[in-house]
Amino acid sequence: MxxxxxxxxxxxxxxxxxxxxxxxxxxxxxxxxxxxxxxxxxxxxxxxxxxxxxxxxxxxxxxxxxxxxxxxxxxxxxxxxxxxxxxxxxxxxxxxxxxxRKTYLRDLEADGVRTVPTLWLDTSGETDVRQAFDALGSDDIVLKRQVGANAEGQFRLKRGDPVPAMPHPMMAQTFLPAIRTEGELSFIFIDGDFSHALVKSAAESDYRIQSSYGGRERAHSPSPGDMAGAAAVIDSLEDAPLYARVDMVRGADGDLLLMELELIEPFLYPLQGKGLGPRIHDALVRRLS
Known part of the structure; x- marks a missing residue:
């Protein structure tokens, strides 16, 4: 092969x-x-x-x-x-x-997946952003590109902050404090089966958890409740993908909320999942047989 x-x-x-x-x-x-x-x-x-x-x-x-x-x-x-x-x-x-396009989150939410509260913005001028704070009921929001990766073109704004130029269609999400305290929880699935989990933490002066901004990660053993929440995201798909990364953050009620479902080009953290390579190989062999 x-x-x-x-x-x-x-x-x-x-x-x-x-x-x-x-x-x-x-x-x-x-x-x-x-x-x-x-x-x-x-x-x-x-x-x-x-x-x-x-x-x-x-x-x-x-x-x-x-x-x-x-x-x-x-x-x-x-x-x-x-x-x-x-x-x-x-x-x-x-x-x-x-x-x-991250509007897929609307589809998952319609299917019962709990997601981070999100507002979709085709334009992101002063008025749009001001209304986003009101609509989300938050004084602290994060704006992301609807088609984006690695937090590029992403901004965390508090009410009253200057609004930067954002030429792309954006999404506004409530900033959840757990991203700074507990971190983002990622669950890796191969061929629909759970492989491993990790916690991604931001650098002291940042909130972004990617390595480009000083983020770090460690292996994690999820609780049964957290595991069920991540598995429910995969189960909501019509067919199990060959690989998937479910990124979640804890909401104010203690339950995990879906931040993003990464199905295109996610880094799958092989250092935190020692059997990842064989799992992908064997799953691919099954798909091709």
Whole structure:
């Protein structure tokens, strides 16, 4: 079995201008390469927008560290459709298209998933933001791009703060203090089955939990109640994806709320889930058999 691992130019090892978080790409590549090699299989990392690749030479393609897709979403989705016409793609392009715009949270909420209170903003000027504070009933909100990743173009604002320029469609969410105290809880699922969990904590002077901003993570054993909440998110999907990361934060009532469901290019934290590589390999073999 030969599998393509879709990356982007700025995460590949030979890039002259690698992203500071590209070490996460390396961790996933090592994890998968070791697991695949044990069975005589190969996984090869390459940029998703490399027009010279013949995707039909691969038995499948896994979307990995394609961490620039949010700036070229139409080109990205078109390339995935092309790749899918030549080989099996995981996760499939229909699921990626749905998950690429964070309005998918409205669909999950309609299906009974508890989400962080969110307001959807097509424009984000002074009046829009002021109304968002009122609509959410909060003096502390976070504004994110509806198509975004790695907290790029994201702002935490308190009532009365200057409103920065936000040229993209945005979403406003109530800032939940638990992100600073307990942290964000992430649950990794492979082929619908729970793999491992972790807690992601922000640096002392920040609230963002990504490594690019000084975030750190540790393995976590979730309570039965928290585990059930994360599993319910996966169960709400029509079909179990090959891989998924459920990011949750605790609400004021003590229950977890869905922050985001990552189905496109999530980092799956192999250092906190020692059996991740074999789980992905075996799940992929089952899908292809």
């Amino acid at each position: 030969r599998v393509a691992y879709l990356a982007c130019e700025l995460t590949l090892p030979d890039s002259p201008e690698r992203r500071p978080d590209a070490f996460e790409h390396d961790q996933m590549a090592d994890c998968l390469s070791d697991a695949f090699a044990l069975h005589g299989h190969e996984i090869a990392a390459m940029s998703w927008d490399d027009a010279t690749v013949d995707w039909s030479e691969f038995d499948a393609a896994l979307i990995g560290s394609t961490w620039d897709y949010q700036d070229r979403p139409d080109a990205f989705l078109a390339r995935l459709a092309h790749i899918e016409s030549e080989t099996r793609l995981f996760n499939p392009s229909t699921l990626v298209r749905w998950n690429s």
